[in-house]
Amino acid sequence: MTDILKSKAILTLAEAAEYMGLKKSYLYRLTHEKRIRHYKPNNKMIYFRVEDIIAWLTSNPILTDEELAEQAQSYCLNSKQRGRHGI
Helix, strand or coil: CCHHHHHCCEEEHHHHHHHHCCCHHHHHHHHHCCCCCCECHHHCCCEEEHHHHHHHHCCCCCCCHHHHHHHHHHHHHHHHHHCCCCC
16 A cells, blocks of 8 residues: 555545555445445545545454453343343
8 A cells, every 4th residue: 555545634536445455346335335434525526534444344343252251241140130131
């Protein structure tokens, strides 16, 4: 990735694809299916904000075993505090 690409706040479709390591055709399909936020001024070229790209890339985290164990423990503790009937 070029230094210029790293410093830009707005990317074209080609730049965004390079930034994300995706094929342009796949990124275009994501925009067509409205699965990633994008911008089309004058209904022409497609642009992306880097912060939207980062949000999309980090939108579905896979928890570590440790994080899952912490969540399970927290759930069990909160469940006991509410009682058996969830009240």
